[in-house]
Amino acid sequence: MKTKCETCPLRQLDLFEDMSRDEVQFMSRFKTGEFVAQPGTEILAEGASSSHLYTALEGMGLRYKTLEDGSRQVVGFVLPGDFIGLQSGVMGEMKHSVEATTRMTMCVFNRSDLWELFRNQPRRAFDLTHVAATEEFLLGEMLAVVGQMDGMAKIAWVLNRFFRRLTALGLNENDQVPLPYRQQDIADSMGLSLVHTNKTLAKLRGKGVATWANDVLTVHRPDQLADLGYSTGLGAARRPLI
Amino acid sequence: MKTKCETCPLRQLDLFEDMSRDEVQFMSRFKTGEFVAQPGTEILAEGASSSHLYTALEGMGLRYKTLEDGSRQVVGFVLPGDFIGLQSGVMGEMKHSVEATTRMTMCVFNRSDLWELFRNQPRRAFDLTHVAATEEFLLGEMLAVVGQMDGMAKIAWVLNRFFRRLTALGLNENDQVPLPYRQQDIADSMGLSLVHTNKTLAKLRGKGVATWANDVLTVHRPDQLADLGYSTGLGAARRPLI
DNA sequence: CGGCGCCTTGAAAAGAATCAAGTCTCGTGG
DNA sequence: CCACGAGACTTGATTCTTTTCAAGGCGCCG
Numbered sequence: 001m002k003t004k005c006e007t008c009p010l011r012q013l014d015l016f017e018d019m020s021r022d023e024v025q026f027m028s029r030f031k032t033g034e035f036v037a038q039p040g041t042e043i044l045a046e047g048a049s050s051s052h053l054y055t056a057l058e059g060m061g062l063r064y065k066t067l068e069d070g071s072r073q074v075v076g077f078v079l080p081g082d083f084i085g086l087q088s089g090v091m092g093e094m095k096h097s098v099e100a101t102t103r104m105t106m107c108v109f110n111r112s113d114l115w116e117l118f119r120n121q122p123r124r125a126f127d128l129t130h131v132a133a134t135e136e137f138l139l140g141e142m143l144a145v146v147g148q149m150d151g152m153a154k155i156a157w158v159l160n161r162f163f164r165r166l167t168a169l170g171l172n173e174n175d176q177v178p179l180p181y182r183q184q185d186i187a188d189s190m191g192l193s194l195v196h197t198n199k200t201l202a203k204l205r206g207k208g209v210a211t212w213a214n215d216v217l218t219v220h221r222p223d224q225l226a227d228l229g230y231s232t233g234l235g236a237a238r239r240p241l242i
Numbered sequence: 243m244k245t246k247c248e249t250c251p252l253r254q255l256d257l258f259e260d261m262s263r264d265e266v267q268f269m270s271r272f273k274t275g276e277f278v279a280q281p282g283t284e285i286l287a288e289g290a291s292s293s294h295l296y297t298a299l300e301g302m303g304l305r306y307k308t309l310e311d312g313s314r315q316v317v318g319f320v321l322p323g324d325f326i327g328l329q330s331g332v333m334g335e336m337k338h339s340v341e342a343t344t345r346m347t348m349c350v351f352n353r354s355d356l357w358e359l360f361r362n363q364p365r366r367a368f369d370l371t372h373v374a375a376t377e378e379f380l381l382g383e384m385l386a387v388v389g390q391m392d393g394m395a396k397i398a399w400v401l402n403r404f405f406r407r408l409t410a411l412g413l414n415e416n417d418q419v420p421l422p423y424r425q426q427d428i429a430d431s432m433g434l435s436l437v438h439t440n441k442t443l444a445k446l447r448g449k450g451v452a453t454w455a456n457d458v459l460t461v462h463r464p465d466q467l468a469d470l471g472y473s474t475g476l477g478a479a480r481r482p483l484i
Numbered sequence: 485c486g487g488c489g490c491c492t493t494g495a496a497a498a499g500a501a502t503c504a505a506g507t508c509t510c511g512t513g514g
Numbered sequence: 515c516c517a518c519g520a521g522a523c524t525t526g527a528t529t530c531t532t533t534t535c536a537a538g539g540c541g542c543c544g
Contacts, residue, residue, distance in 0.1 A: 065386045068472055073386035087379060090372045091479075095379040118368050122360040125367045129360075130332045132374035137329060137337040139381035144307045144315035147388045147433030151500070182522065191389030193501050198524065213523095230310055237333075393532070424490070435533050440492060455491095 003057060003107070005031060008241075010057065010081050015168040016241040017127075026121050027242075033108045037061075037100035044085055044098040051111050053085035055242050059104030060180055064188065065096045074189035075139065077162075077181070078104075080169055083131050083242045089114050090132075102180050127240035134239055141232050146191045149230065154190040155200045157229030159210055163219050179217040204228075245299060245349070247273055250483075252299065252323050257410045258483040259369075268363050269484075275350045279303075279342035286327055286340040293353050295327035297484050301346030302422055306430065307338045316431035317381065319404075319423070320346075322411055325373050325484045331356050332374075344422045369482035376481055383474050388433045391472065396432040397442045399471030401452055405461050421459040446470075 003009070005028040010016060019027070035054065037043050044050050046065060061078035075096050078084060088094045089111050118125045145157050166177035187197035204210050209225050211218045219225055245251070247270040252258060261269070277296065279285050286292050288307060303320035317338050320326060330336045331353050360367045387399050408419035429439035446452050451467050453460045461467055 065382060067386060067390055069390075071390045073382075073389045075382045075385055086371075087375050090368065090375045091379070096382055115364075115368075118364040118371075122357075122364070122367065125364065125371070126332065126357075126360050129328075129367070129371045129374055132371055132378060133329050133332045136374060136378045136381060137333070139378060139385060140307060140315075140317045140338055143317055143381060143385050143388060144309060146385060147315045147430075148309055148311075148313045184522085188389075194523090195502075195525085196500055199500095202524075426490080436491090437493085437534080438532055444492075 002034065003105075004028065011241055013081075013168070013170060015238060016081060017238050019241070020123075023121065023124060026117075026124065030109050030113055030117065031107045032110055032113075035106045035108050037104045037106065039100055039102055041100045042097060043100055043104070043106075044088065044094050046094055046097045048088065049093045050085055050088045053083070053089050053109040053111055053114070054106040055109075056080050056082045056084060057105040057107055059100060059102040060178075061098055061100045061102075061104055062181070062185055062189075063096045063098050072188045073191070074185055075142070076135075077189070079165060081239075081241055083128075085111075086128070086132055086135070101185070124242075128242060130240050131242060142189070145230065151190075151192055151196055151200050152203065153229055154192060155186070155197065155204065156209075156225050157232070158186060158190060159204070159212065159217060159219070160222075160225045160229045161232065162217060163210075163222070163225070175220065175222070176216050176218045178215060179212060180215040244276065245347075246270065253483055255323075255410070255412060257480060258323060259480050261483070262365075265363065265366060268359075268366065272351050272355055272359065273349045274352055274355075277348045277350050279346045279348065281342055281344055283342045284339060285342055285346070285348075286330065286336050288336055288339045290330065291335045292327055292330045295325070295331050295351040295353055295356070296348040297351075298322050298324045298326060299347040299349055301342060301344040302420075303340055303342045303344075303346055304423070304427055304431075305338045305340050314430045315433070316427055317384070318377075319431070321407060323481075323483055325370075327353075328370070328374055328377070343427070366484075370484060372482050373484060384431070387472065393432075393434055393438055393442050394445065395471055396434060397428070397439065397446065398451075398467050399474070400428060400432055401446070401454065401459060401461070402464075402467045402471045403474065404459060405452075405464065405467070417462065417464070418458050418460045420457060421454060422457040 005024050011019060034057070043054070043061065056078050058080055062074050063076040063078060064072050064074045066072055078098060084098050084106070085094065117128070145154055149157065162179055163177055166172060171177050183197050183201065184194050187194045190197070201212060209219070209221045209228070211220070247266050253261060276299070285296070285303065298320050300322055304316050305318040305320060306314050306316045308314050320340060326340050326348070327336065359370070387396055391399065404421055405419055408414060413419050425439050425443065426436050429436045432439070443454060451463045451470070453462070
């Protein structure tokens with residue numbers, strides 16, 4: 001267990017809310033260890049009832065649902081600071097799968113300790129609900145984008161979101177952020193075909209707005225990219241870290 | 243305040259989880275009154291920070307987001323038993339609007355009392371998180387449907403969901419359930435145009451699978467309707483009532 | 485009676501999916 | 515060391531689902 005809650009590098013970021021000394025102490029006990037997932041590994045499976053919950057420390061992954069006909073809907077991307085397994089924790093089973101895209105390091109919590117959190121740490125319980133509500137909000141945004149916008153706007157929106165979020169995580173260097181996903185992942189998240197996604201990315205490249213290659217997204221015209229998508233609120237909103 | 247928590251008609255339903263005597267007592271104090279919204283009324287506005295939270299007792303409504311370009315995405319339908327305002331309660335402001343479609347009666351709670359709930363009623367706090375997670379799950383389902391399925395499957399899925407949910411609420415009489423929405427509402431929820439929605443409904447009617455007219459949905463072939471959509475899990479799952 | 489909201493239907497236009505190759509990189513094994 | 519295959523990215527051509535445009539009908543309320 002290399003990373004101590006007391007010195008958690010994520011909590012230092014402006015993106016995340018502060019925590020009282022008491023809360024940090026509690027989290028330190030709540031955290032039972034660390035877990036490293038290799039690229040391509042399934043962390044939680046849809047329908048599974050995990051006895052562990054996680055918070056992503058490093059690396060990226062994705063959440064997805066598999067439909068009967070074999071198609072896949074990506075319902076979210078897991079970035080450092082994201083909580084994993086809440087549905088399993090409160091509803092008994094996961095409603096989507098979570099897979100590591102890159103190598104991921106995660107804090108591990110015991111589901112059985114969750115009840116103690118609700119009983120003794122009302123503030124943390126509130127934060128957990130906050131996280132759930134934030135997740136709901138994000139899905140609502142995605143739904144609005146997937147349901148109402150055309151291909152170009154969808155792609156621009158998702159790239160812009162990545163750019164802003166990764167920047168907030170301190171991963172922006174010269175308008176470049178790491179983006180280790182495959183085009184198929186983006187396509188499955190926006191409800192587009194791989195081919196159409198590819199062609200739309202090519203257009204953005206051609207326009208000189210943004211380039212995504214070799215797992216790196218370069219945004220040349222942040223303003224134009226934002227205009228093409230739709231201004232999602234909650235850009236700078238701080239969120240609790242679990 | 244006509245409806246007492248002690249004799250809440252919703253809690254009698256199998257759909258909702260039981261509550262301890264102590265919890266009922268707490269809820270009774272938590273509930274500060276009732277509110278009736280007339281058809282077409284906006285109950286909560288996107289971006290607003292409401293000092294009240296609600297639970298729908300009677301009637302139906304819908305949740306929606308308005309995009310810059312004027313288009314609208316319906317992100318959910320409010321049916322009896324649904325909690326309204328959770329985002330406002332924990333995140334400070336609503337991320338979507340809520341509008342009454344029919345006349346609606348709602349239990350009213352004070353947002354300022356929410357903290358007491360977290361402090362003194364861990365079980366209720368857990369349930370609230372459960373509600374948030376359920377909401378997240380539903381949005382995930384919707385996203386998968388909107389993102390991956392074609393028009394016919396989308397319409398079949400949403401009609402089937404209404405049919406099952408309203409049946410669980412005891413509103414099914416002879417395979418007929420009340421469905422007081424407009425076609426435009428369904429179209430906006432599934433990311434389809436009004437015209438296409440209309441034509442798809444006509445097809446379902448022609449096939450003799452389901453008929454929706456005069457605010458009443460009649461399902462002639464429940465099995466076929468289910469086959470056309472996609473089997474959403476959590477059909478009979480009980481949920482907490484707030 | 486007139487207007488408005490909602491439902492219905494046909495025809496044309498367009499955006500996106502599908503089909504079909506072909507390229508490039510990288511890791512593996514002969 | 516190089517051939518080979520897998521996986522991901524590109525691109526052009528074709529097909530088709532869905533949208534947009536247009537118009538008419540029906541029921542209800544002032």
